[in-house]
Amino acid sequence: MNCKQVQDLLPEFVDRQLKQTFLAGVETHLKACSECETLLTIYRQNMQLLGSFPEVEPPPDLVEKIVRRTAKPAGFLALMERYLRLPAPVLLPAVSALLILLLGPAFLQMNTVPSRSANKYIHRAWSYSTRLYGKAEGMGQEIATFKNIFMLILDRRxxxxxxxxxxxxxxxxxxxxxxxxxxxxxxxxxxxxxxxxxxxxx
Amino acid sequence: MLIKKYQRRVYNLCYQFFGRAGRAEEMTQEVFMRLYGSLNRYNFEMEFPTWLMSVARNLCIDFYRHHKKEKFVDIDVVAALPAPNGDGPAAEYERSEAHRTIHEGLLRLSDDLRMAVILRDIQGYSYDEIAAVLSAPLGTVKSRINRGRLELARMLMAQREAGELGGTA
The missing domain is CATH 4.10.810 (Virus Scaffolding Protein; Chain A)
Structure with a gap:
């Protein structure tokens, strides 16, 4: 048997799972080959070290952090909070203001009153946003005001x-x-x- | 409370897999968040700890595969819980150095082999439990564990030889 064959059989040899037909060949090779014998020694040492691997202490506030996170709303808002690292009371007006800033001038530039269907979609989007965010952190009133102002601008009033x-x-x-x-x-x-x-x- | 009961086990698995205390903390939080969101999909045929470990394993592997460019070979030295046998400081230091070396070796294994070796040799799960955690056949599990152990031994042998050569040069 050559080194490669013997080394591939080492795990089974250590676990005493090696078939009788290979056992004698592996033992003979190990007696003659210092490299494979060293590998076997390291393999056994590793097993011992892994078995006594020290357990580490989690940070003391880990449970509290998890509980705090699980208490937060799931879904889109949680996703935004996680990635933007901003709390909901800051995010909500920020997102609304951004929408107004981005969409308002675009409509004004068109120099036309938005069509009925566009109007319908804007209303629907706002209604959805209100439902989504309205109850969170008592921001319903702010969202409604933003919507009203937005519609007034679109209506040229x-x-x-x-x-x-x-x-x-x-x-x-x-x-x-x-x-x-x-x-x-x-x-x-x-x-x-x-x-x-x-x-x-x- | 589930979080209190299992946080240490999950945190240790993540720390052993990534070698980073901060990453382990982040992943432990993610595991419980995922668990919290998928309790309705709990498979009652599976023991709860096994299911929890499979969630942890999936998240760790997914994260690792998405951030492969990050270097995972430097480990954070985290205060370990005191060992049951009260050896002297020199022996303690030697053991902790040996653990650090083997941990660094573990971090160089591929994700699948690393996870299999951690679950079997560090966490002490049975082959059947690991097969359930990894959702893999028993034969595959045994093969991954054996390959992982062997690669680790080869790696450390090469490292030792390189060290000896460096010492003699």
């Missing part, structure tokens, strides 16, 4: 944009006021802050 923004600000202020009164009542255990707030508003 730019003068109404200011009005739309005013409406949005007003709604936001109302929302914050109601939240403030609620927090004041609940948080301090005293109704005085809420009463003051209501009085001030009226």
């Amino acid at each position: 730019v003068e109404k944009v200011q009005e739309e923004l005013e409406n949005y600000r007003k709604q936001k202020n109302d929302q914050q006021s109601s939240q403030t009164s609620y927090i004041t009542c609940d948080g301090n255990g005293s109704h005085q802050g809420a009463i003051n707030h209501v009085l001030h508003e009226s």
